[in-house]
Amino acid sequence: MEQFDVKRVYTNEDYEPYAIERDRQVSELLSSKGVDLRSYKDQVIFAKEEVVKDDGNPYLVYTPYSKRWLSQLEEKDLEDHGSGLDHDNWHQGKKEIHSLADLGFEESEIKFPDHNLSKGTLDTYSDERDIPSKDSTSRLGIHLRFGTISIRKLARRARKHSETFLKELIWREFFMSILYHFPHVVEANFNSKYDSLKWRNNEDDFKRWKEGKTGFPLVDAGMRELNETGFMHNRVRMLVASFLTKHLLIDWKWGEAYFAQKLLDYELASNNGNWQWAAGTGVDAQPYFRVFNPHSQLKKFDPQEIYVKKWVPEYNSSEYPEPMVDHKDARQRAISTYKEALS
Ligand SMILES: Cc1cc2nc3c(=O)[nH]c(=O)nc-3n(C[C@H](O)[C@H](O)[C@H](O)COP(=O)(O)OP(=O)(O)OC[C@H]3O[C@@H](n4cnc5c(N)ncnc54)[C@H](O)[C@@H]3O)c2cc1C
Numbered sequence: 176m177e178q179f180d181v182k183r184v185y186t187n188e189d190y191e192p193y194a195i196e197r198d199r200q201v202s203e204l205l206s207s208k209g210v211d212l213r214s215y216k217d218q219v220i221f222a223k224e225e226v227v228k229d230d231g232n233p234y235l236v237y238t239p240y241s242k243r244w245l246s247q248l249e250e251k252d253l254e255d256h257g258s259g260l261d262h263d264n265w266h267q268g269k270k271e272i273h274s275l276a277d278l279g280f281e282e283s284e285i286k287f288p289d290h291n292l293s294k295g296t297l298d299t300y301s302d303e304r305d306i307p308s309k310d311s312t313s314r315l316g317i318h319l320r321f322g323t324i325s326i327r328k329l330a331r332r333a334r335k336h337s338e339t340f341l342k343e344l345i346w347r348e349f350f351m352s353i354l355y356h357f358p359h360v361v362e363a364n365f366n367s368k369y370d371s372l373k374w375r376n377n378e379d380d381f382k383r384w385k386e387g388k389t390g391f392p393l394v395d396a397g398m399r400e401l402n403e404t405g406f407m408h409n410r411v412r413m414l415v416a417s418f419l420t421k422h423l424l425i426d427w428k429w430g431e432a433y434f435a436q437k438l439l440d441y442e443l444a445s446n447n448g449n450w451q452w453a454a455g456t457g458v459d460a461q462p463y464f465r466v467f468n469p470h471s472q473l474k475k476f477d478p479q480e481i482y483v484k485k486w487v488p489e490y491n492s493s494e495y496p497e498p499m500v501d502h503k504d505a506r507q508r509a510i511s512t513y514k515e516a517l518s
Contacts, residue, residue, distance in 0.1 A: 187217035187322075190351055190441050192358040197222040219348050220244075220252050220324060220330055222356070223355060226348075231500075233356040238461045240352070241345045254333045266399065287439060288314035290324045297336035304339070307408035308481035313340070314406070316440030321345065349482075350448030353458050360447055364456035375424040382420050383499055385433060390498035391469040393477060394418050396486035403486075405439035410476050416453035417467040421509040422500050423502050427454035455513065463513035466506045 184205055184414060189198065202212045216222050223382035227233055228242050234240035275282055292313050303311035318324035326344070333341035364370055383389050397411030407415070412434075419430045429449040434440050451457025456466075477483055480490070489495045 176205075176208055176210065183211045183213060186212065186214045188222065188354040189218070190222065192354075192361060197386070203305070212319060215256075217256075218319075218326060219351060220248070220344075222351075226352065228344075229492075233352055234349070235353075235365040237346065237349050240349050240461075241342060244334075244345050244348065245341075249336075251326045253334070255325070255327060267506060285439065287317050290318045292329065292332060294336060297332065297340055299335045301339040303380065305410045305476055307411050308477055308479075308485070316406075318443070320440050320442045343395070347442075347445055350444040353448055353501065354444040359459070362442070363475050365451055365458050366460070369454075369456040369513075369516055373424075373512055374426040375425055376429070377423070380423045380499065381425055381429060382429075383496075384415070384423060388496055390496040391418065392483040392487055392490050392495075393473040393491075394469055396483045401434075401437050405437060407438070408482075410472075411482075412452060414467050414469060414472050416450055417461070418469060420450075420454040421463075421466045422502070424509060424512055427451060427456065431515040450504065456496050463517075464510050465507055466504060468506075470502060487503065 184201075185505055186198070186327060189195070192420070198214065204209060207210045211363060221244060224231070226240060226247070228243075229241075232341065234243065292315060296311065296313055299311055300313075303309050315324060321331075330341060332343055353365070359365075384394070385398065385402075387395035387402065388397075394415050397407050397415045400411070401407040416430055417429070419425050420427050427450040431446055434446055434450070435443075436495065438446070448457060452460045455461055455463040473483065483490055487495070
């Protein structure tokens, strides 16, 4: 404002607690100088109070939320909203735009997926999305997170070609809605009845999980995929999160923080929501007594061990560690610990 004659500031809404507070402060500052701030919905189809129950309360369960979301969807919600600006000259008046270095960033070597979503991916999505050895999911998480793809464009294509895919996009909005309405989830269990849960929080166990050296091949493959690429397949994310919170009884916040550090598609609402789902402490969560069996998950989702062998080359050799816990014992320990917290 000191350098330029600013009349109006345009931005898009962000629903994370930190961002809401930041934008409030910016808005206050601008209005104290007589500058108008205009913010728009952009990163979701429905925001804030747009999908709520008849009584105005937010949904706490995904299925009714998604039904409501779908039932109120109209063509206009999926229309493009061009800015009307000449894209080559949007920064008129300023000769150079900031370089990465000006902004304090360094150019990265990391390769990230293209933002084209092929019809082939959508056609096979429903049948193949749970098989981690296949490259059959969209890999668009990173683009959605950084706003380099339009959610409206994506939802239009999903609606035409794959309802299953559209429902995944609705999960994303469901968790954003939860974060918006219940910002306490950032720091705490959504469901406070689990607050007295006695996590073991063993540092050595946590290290083995992070390094992919638990002796459970599908868990280890997932963690190594994450460490090497910044991505992990959703099916395996669910398993490693369940393993950490239930088999090892380590606080979901530790796992959440590790994912936040490593995932290229890291996004607070989805990460927090899914971690709390896996730990059983969240909305519409996996019940505490449902503990994924890492052996049967391997048989079901990677029967030929293609994914496991890709990420854990020493699997089946003497170098590969023995399982760090006995599945049955760890399952029983988890169930008793959760039960105790609830009693
Ligand atoms: C413990 C755990 C942590 C997770 N952390 C994140 C995270 O930080 N950021 C993130 O975007 N997703 C997260 N997810 C959800 C999901 O794993 C990823 O969105 C998905 O794997 C990204 O790959 P993709 O783009 O190929 O997904 P696709 O299967 O192609 O799905 C398309 C899009 O739908 C959305 N989506 C799909 N599944 C979910 C879901 N379960 N919850 C919310 N949105 C979903 C994502 O925006 C995704 O990009 C997490 C899941 C778990 C179990």
